[in-house]
Amino acid sequence: MTAVLLAGAGPAAGQQAAAGAEGSPAAEDRIAAVLGISGDPAYGEYLGGECVTCHQQSGASSGIPPVVGHEEDYLVRALVEYQLGLRSNQVMNMITSRLGEEEIAALAAYFAGLDPD
Ligand code: HEC
Structure with a gap:
């Protein structure tokens, strides 16, 4: 648990990751954790x-870009990558910083x- 928290800690960690840590273990761990949760679509709505x-x-x-018409695992990966700074976009980096795995x-x-449509 501690390791996961530390791996994603703070803006500095995100910035470093943005320098090119594609397929970083922290991201893969978090993606796997989120995919292991059965998301509640009503809460998602x-x-x-x-x-x-x-x-x-x-x-x-x-x-x-649209968020409709993607597979669930694509969306999870995209959101986690913004959250960890592997994908760099100011708006999405900020929005995902507030999201928990649930x-x-x-x-x-x-x-x-x-x-x-
Ligand atoms: C203020 C505008 C704004 C809001 C609000 C916003 N987004 Fe985004 N989103 C963007 C922009 C701009 C991009 C493209 C960023 C880039 O080029 O990487 C993006 C990219 C994405 C992508 C990647 C799409 C792809 O094709 O890979 C996903 C997934 C996504 N957003 C989901 C969300 C979700 C879920 C929320 C709500 C929690 C959200 N966004 C809220 C502006 C927004």
Whole structure:
């Protein structure tokens, strides 16, 4: 438990990871942990209200890539990679910094279950 917390600790850790730690053990561990949780789509819908102010619910891309129409494991990986700074985007880095594993699982379950229009 401590190891997981330390691995993701603080902005400095994220910045270093952004320098090119693709496939980092910390990310793989967290992705596996989140995929082991069965996400609650209803909770994901509740949390996802914020996401669709930018990402279109229809799955259309308007300069911002869609979150609808992806597999659950793709979404989990993307969110964890933003959270750990392996993917670098200010907005998504900030948004994912507030998400726990339960939240990421719920969001992925919800958005993966929606069909793009
Ligand atoms: C303020 C606008 C904004 C909000 C709110 C927002 N996003 Fe994003 N999101 C973006 C942008 C911009 C990108 C593209 C970033 C990049 O180029 O890496 C992105 C990228 C993503 C991606 C990667 C898509 C891909 O094709 O790989 C996922 C997944 C994602 N967001 C999920 C979410 C979820 C889930 C939420 C809500 C918890 C959320 N976003 C909230 C703007 C936003």
